[in-house]
Amino acid sequence: MLGKISLGTLGLTIGSILIIVGFIAYGADNATLNLVGFFYGFPLFLGGLALKANELKPIPFSQTTTPSVLTLRQQQATVTQNKLRTDITRFCYGQEAHLDRALDYLDLNPSDEERPVITSLRETEVNGAYCLILEFDSPLISMDIWQERHERMTKYFAPNVEVKITQPSENKIELALITTA
CATH class of the missing domain: 3.30.980 (Threonyl-tRNA Synthetase; Chain A, domain 2)
Structure with a gap:
């Protein structure tokens, strides 16, 4: 099942969400969420970018299997x-x-x-x-x-x-x- 999900896209998505939460928390003066957003969000985002750059997409079936x-x-x-x-x-x-x-x-x-x-x-x-x-x-x-x-x-x-x-x-x-x- 994990092979059917793009780990690059998953890392980019979760990393982006955490970065946005970090920026919002920074504006709201919430230090805990700010740290979570920056310390987890950026590495996940960068990891997602690295995986996306090296990703091979699945090969499709040319016909439906009966x-x-x-x-x-x-x-x-x-x-x-x-x-x-x-x-x-x-x-x-x-x-x-x-x-x-x-x-x-x-x-x-x-x-x-x-x-x-x-x-x-x-x-x-x-x-x-x-x-x-x-x-x-x-x-x-x-x-x-x-x-x-x-x-x-x-x-x-x-x-x-x-x-x-x-x-x-x-x-x-x-x-x-x-x-x-």
């Missing part, structure tokens, strides 16, 4: 699939991009400009199995390079996951993680 797929997720989803889904659908801090470490490991992150960017995800059913599809915008890394990394991806997302890579349109790559066994 109840039957939710049931499949509960029954079949692997630890890796669940971790990926929860990691990219929450606010993150201190990362350059979602899945940047995974893309580094898979040699799909030669530079910040060339890095594929995950734009959305969706959950579907493939032949009775749960499938998590990650949708990437990949204008500078071709489908051939993605295919060359297929074996490495299979090892990275293992166990019990089959990896399929498709290119629905130019510059778009879909990475499907299908539950096996």
Whole structure:
């Protein structure tokens, strides 16, 4: 639940409220509230600014997940699939991009400009199995390079996951993680 809330926005909001209370208390000659406003308000506000500057917004679902797929997720989803889904659908801090470490490991992150960017995800059913599809915008890394990394991806997302890579349109790559066994 905490991942669905922007900590930067929360810090900015609470810090601003406390700063305003501090200024009002200063005008009303209330030393206790004045100290609370300044000693807690400014650090919270500055912390909120720092978090906001380093914030990665959650990746949206491109399609609504159906109840039957939710049931499949509960029954079949692997630890890796669940971790990926929860990691990219929450606010993150201190990362350059979602899945940047995974893309580094898979040699799909030669530079910040060339890095594929995950734009959305969706959950579907493939032949009775749960499938998590990650949708990437990949204008500078071709489908051939993605295919060359297929074996490495299979090892990275293992166990019990089959990896399929498709290119629905130019510059778009879909990475499907299908539950096996």
